[in-house]
Amino acid sequence: MELLLELFSEEIPARMQLRAAEDLRRLVVDKLAAAQLAHDGAQAFVTARRLTLVVAGLPLAQKDVAEEKRGPRVGAPEAAVQGFLKSAGIASLAACEERDTGKGVFYFAVIRRAGRQTAEVLPELLRAAIVELPWAKSMRFPAAPFRWVRPLTSAICLLDGRVLPLDLGAVPVGATTFGHRFLAPAPIVVAGFADYAEKLRAAYVVLDPDQRRQKIAADLALMAKGEGLRLKDDPGLLDEVTGLVEFPVILAGRIDPAFMDLPQEVLTTAMRAHQKYFALLDDKGALAAKFLVVANNLTGDGGATIVAGNQRVLRARLSDAKFFWDQDRKVRLETRVEKLGERIFHARLGSVLDKAKRVEKLVDAIAPHVPGADAALAKRAAHLAKADLSTGMVGEFPELQGVMGRYYALHDGEPLEIADAIAEHYSPLGPNDRCPTAPTSVVVALADKIDTLAGFFAIDEKPTGSKDPYALRRAGLGVIRLIIENRTRLPLAAVFRVADARAPIADLLAFFADRLKVHLREQGVRHDLIAAVFAPRAAASRNPLPTGAGRVRVDATPQSAPARHDGRSPHPNPLPQGEGTGGRRYATWSRSPR
Numbered sequence: 001m002e003l004l005l006e007l008f009s010e011e012i013p014a015r016m017q018l019r020a021a022e023d024l025r026r027l028v029v030d031k032l033a034a035a036q037l038a039h040d041g042a043q044a045f046v047t048a049r050r051l052t053l054v055v056a057g058l059p060l061a062q063k064d065v066a067e068e069k070r071g072p073r074v075g076a077p078e079a080a081v082q083g084f085l086k087s088a089g090i091a092s093l094a095a096c097e098e099r100d101t102g103k104g105v106f107y108f109a110v111i112r113r114a115g116r117q118t119a120e121v122l123p124e125l126l127r128a129a130i131v132e133l134p135w136a137k138s139m140r141f142p143a144a145p146f147r148w149v150r151p152l153t154s155a156i157c158l159l160d161g162r163v164l165p166l167d168l169g170a171v172p173v174g175a176t177t178f179g180h181r182f183l184a185p186a187p188i189v190v191a192g193f194a195d196y197a198e199k200l201r202a203a204y205v206v207l208d209p210d211q212r213r214q215k216i217a218a219d220l221a222l223m224a225k226g227e228g229l230r231l232k233d234d235p236g237l238l239d240e241v242t243g244l245v246e247f248p249v250i251l252a253g254r255i256d257p258a259f260m261d262l263p264q265e266v267l268t269t270a271m272r273a274h275q276k277y278f279a280l281l282d283d284k285g286a287l288a289a290k291f292l293v294v295a296n297n298l299t300g301d302g303g304a305t306i307v308a309g310n311q312r313v314l315r316a317r318l319s320d321a322k323f324f325w326d327q328d329r330k331v332r333l334e335t336r337v338e339k340l341g342e343r344i345f346h347a348r349l350g351s352v353l354d355k356a357k358r359v360e361k362l363v364d365a366i367a368p369h370v371p372g373a374d375a376a377l378a379k380r381a382a383h384l385a386k387a388d389l390s391t392g393m394v395g396e397f398p399e400l401q402g403v404m405g406r407y408y409a410l411h412d413g414e415p416l417e418i419a420d421a422i423a424e425h426y427s428p429l430g431p432n433d434r435c436p437t438a439p440t441s442v443v444v445a446l447a448d449k450i451d452t453l454a455g456f457f458a459i460d461e462k463p464t465g466s467k468d469p470y471a472l473r474r475a476g477l478g479v480i481r482l483i484i485e486n487r488t489r490l491p492l493a494a495v496f497r498v499a500d501a502r503a504p505i506a507d508l509l510a511f512f513a514d515r516l517k518v519h520l521r522e523q524g525v526r527h528d529l530i531a532a533v534f535a536p537r538a539a540a541s542r543n544p545l546p547t548g549a550g551r552v553r554v555d556a557t558p559q560s561a562p563a564r565h566d567g568r569s570p571h572p573n574p575l576p577q578g579e580g581t582g583g584r585r586y587a588t589w590s591r592s593p594r
Helices: 014-034 078-088 118-132 193-202 209-226 235-242 264-275 304-328 338-342 352-369 375-384 392-396 403-411 416-424 439-458 472-485 492-499 505-522 527-533 537-542
Strands: 003-009 041-046 050-056 065-073 097-100 105-113 152-159 176-178 187-189 249-254 278-281 287-295 344-346 552-555 590-593
Touching: 003 118, 003 176, 003 193, 014 041, 014 050, 014 118, 014 209, 014 235, 065 078, 078 105, 118 152, 152 176, 209 235, 209 249, 209 287, 249 304, 264 278, 264 287, 264 304, 264 403, 287 304, 304 392, 338 352, 344 352, 352 375, 352 439, 352 492, 375 416, 375 439, 403 416, 416 439, 439 472, 439 492, 439 505, 472 505, 492 505, 505 527
Parallel strands: none
Antiparallel strands: 003 050, 003 152, 041 050, 065 105, 097 105, 176 187, 249 287, 278 287, 552 590
16 A cells, blocks of 8 residues: 655745655654564655655555463462463453463463554654654644644545545545646646656646756856856755755846945855855856856746846945945954954853963964964964954955955955965864965964864863754864865864863863864774774783884874784774873874884
């Protein structure tokens, strides 16, 4: 038998859709297994307005179950016998068997339970899965007695084409859905998944998110080629717009030439973050004065009205950006530093100006450990790094903090190394973000992250479980990447003391050890090697390695490891350990013989 479930609602946020589809599939599959209902497979689909699940090959009923239960010994007191019969649901001992177990003769009852019909089991099972579906954010609405991401307006629940009674409060459940909001809004009655998918296709709904994404990507590339340009790669935006439309239509618009002298980052941010437009590049890689938009509608004028509206909105957005760009450059970046005192970094850690001063101080402790770093340049960069937070452009486009600081620093005549360090001091922001390599940038980026970590640990605001409101795990991994990828070494304990004398050094080092384990696993280092290297030192001392070339010292400078004493090539990944030579703790590790 085939189960078809559709939950039709107001628009589901794009970022939640794929996770919700997988969660629904997982919950239903797990509950089917617990109910001993086998099936041939389950698929989940999602659009902005519907969450759909189809399960194929369900049986007519659960299998009958026989359960064997041992009772008291033959000759046991009557109270014990009666208690056993009652718990087993048996009227008399005549329904029991007597068996010699080798330890005596006992009563045994065989309890047989007939399997329930699948149609009886599914409604309660599906409702439980729907209610348990986890959402990052959810809301209450009058039609249902449970929370949901957006108000549910209707549902389909069919078993082999017949409606199953599913209790969703006042939300109507039947065999009716709706097509595209604008192109086919009339009700559609379906008889099963094949019929459902075919009728939605005719009603301008591409149900499968993978198919929508492929169609959008192909149509974007085709439209860009038709314009004589190429698409700026943006998989994150592609994922987002896939969740915003049910029937994607690609249209091209123009950017007013008056705005093309704005920094490219301003143009792309205004288009991407606020309007969900795709940028186009010319054959030299420069930003073209055109954009692509993914519409969710067909119009009689070929999309001209949609394009005109989007161009008008973009023009207004870029007019604001140009105003801020012109006004911000009238004031030197350095004069904005003191205004950071008006911005609270954290109630117990002071203002952003206080943080900037701490980072400047920390630069002196870090710069000597970064090869090629100029402490004076790094201090100047740290002094200016947060100043662009007081600019109008960053106020309008927070995504450009650091980036705009670079432009304004260059406009003021600051050296390129300082400008680059301002732009890069937030990096790396994640595992896929590029890691700074210029010495000045590395110093300032390390100082900024280490100050954050030391400060929050000092006030006992540590990550707990899945909660990490200040992104301290990301900051920790950023420090690790900065050190490892730039082949440097850093005495973390000493630097933490400079950052904040209150910082719990042992807790911070343990935190870094955990983050390093995560990083090494992501880099492909074997689990047993990680476990061995991070094993307590006492355990290692009980089983010392032979002296000589076979012993391994964990050093702080990544380098090519020499061949092992047995002649085989060493493991290609550096091995971590919590302490370097002389009992001092270092932050990066590599393999070398003692």
